[in-house]
Amino acid sequence: MMEYQTYLPHKDLSSIVKCYWTLKVEPSESKGKQIIVPDGCIEMAFLLGDGIKRFTNDDCFVLQPNTMVIGQITKPFTIEPLGYVNTFAVRFYPFGFSAVHSAGMDKLKDKETDLSELFGSRVVSELINQIRAAKDTKERIHSIENFLFGLIKEKSNQERVVQMAIDTLLKSQGSASIRSIGKLNSNKIRDLERKFLKQVGVSPKQLGKIIRLQTAIKLMLDEKDKSLTQIAYDSDYYDQSHFIKDFKQVTGLNPSDFFGDKSFLLSTIFYQKE
Numbered sequence: 001m002m003e004y005q006t007y008l009p010h011k012d013l014s015s016i017v018k019c020y021w022t023l024k025v026e027p028s029e030s031k032g033k034q035i036i037v038p039d040g041c042i043e044m045a046f047l048l049g050d051g052i053k054r055f056t057n058d059d060c061f062v063l064q065p066n067t068m069v070i071g072q073i074t075k076p077f078t079i080e081p082l083g084y085v086n087t088f089a090v091r092f093y094p095f096g097f098s099a100v101h102s103a104g105m106d107k108l109k110d111k112e113t114d115l116s117e118l119f120g121s122r123v124v125s126e127l128i129n130q131i132r133a134a135k136d137t138k139e140r141i142h143s144i145e146n147f148l149f150g151l152i153k154e155k156s157n158q159e160r161v162v163q164m165a166i167d168t169l170l171k172s173q174g175s176a177s178i179r180s181i182g183k184l185n186s187n188k189i190r191d192l193e194r195k196f197l198k199q200v201g202v203s204p205k206q207l208g209k210i211i212r213l214q215t216a217i218k219l220m221l222d223e224k225d226k227s228l229t230q231i232a233y234d235s236d237y238y239d240q241s242h243f244i245k246d247f248k249q250v251t252g253l254n255p256s257d258f259f260g261d262k263s264f265l266l267s268t269i270f271y272q273k274e
Contacts, residue, residue: 001029004269007137010145016096017148020141024049025085033080037217037267038073038250040210042097042105042201044090044115044144045070046131050083054112067115067128069097071108072201074210076252078263088131088140090148094166094207095159098199100151105201119151162199165192169204174211175236178204212236213246217271220258228255 003024009017018041033055046067053061055078064079072094098105101118116124130143168176178189196204216235219226226234232243247255251264258264 001026002266002269005137007141009141013145013148013152016093016099016152018091018093018096020137020144021087021089021091022137023085023087023089025081027083030081030083030085033078033263034266035251035253035261035263036073036077036079037213037264037271038077038210039214039270040072040094040207042072042092042094042108043070044068044092044097046088046128046140047086048088048132049086050081052082052085053080054078055080062112064112065114067124068112069108069115069118070112071105071110073250074110074202074206075250077110088137090144094200095163098159100148104198106197109201159199161192162195165196165204166200166207169208169211172208173215173236174208174213176208209246210250213250214271216243216247216255217258220255221268221271224259231255 003022005022007020007022008014009020027050047064048066051066052064054064055061061080097108103118115127127143127147131140134140134143165178168180172180178192193203196202196207200207202210212235216231216237219231219234223231228243229240232240235243237243237246244254247253251258253261253264
């Protein structure tokens, strides 16, 4: 049985942190590969159980660091636990992690980065000790929030432009064009795209695609009697073939295989608990 829980952040962090989450899975239930579907967010994860493999292709894999940041995912992200899963994590909004670290978010895309590479081994070692010594999730959240409050920076005008664009994409379920975000000429559009890559990790178009796919998957889970054609229409896709193409590009499978494939079980739980 998978035990997945989400927790709200402190109100002063709620603009950058979407939630904290925990996942516990017994070894008998954690066997087999899982495909993580992109959600437009960056995660900071602490693996407190056994290790987890992430496959770079069908046969090759890397062992994920015990403390890591997982950047924007734009393609199938396949993992396989080695035993007991006990994970505590921070889910940042698309723009959120750039408020606590100045690295280009595009450098973190489609991979995991050891936390010590980003914040230094001494600071991270102290944080890990606090996370592991905590008696419960409440204490872990307290430790990670102290860490984040110590890192958060003042927002700049450039960051507000990116935030405005993200808000527009979210409100339109990913269908808004860059030009509709504001009165942008070609130079301003290119400037926004550069800021997006640095502060979000993907282009506005790519984030819009992920948000629209999220909308479609949630409809598939909540309204299982709907046809793929209706799902595509309700999610602002041009047509069913466009929806199928996007779905296959980021998951590796057709949407018709979504419910019958056990490798989507974890992603299904994540989406149903949103």
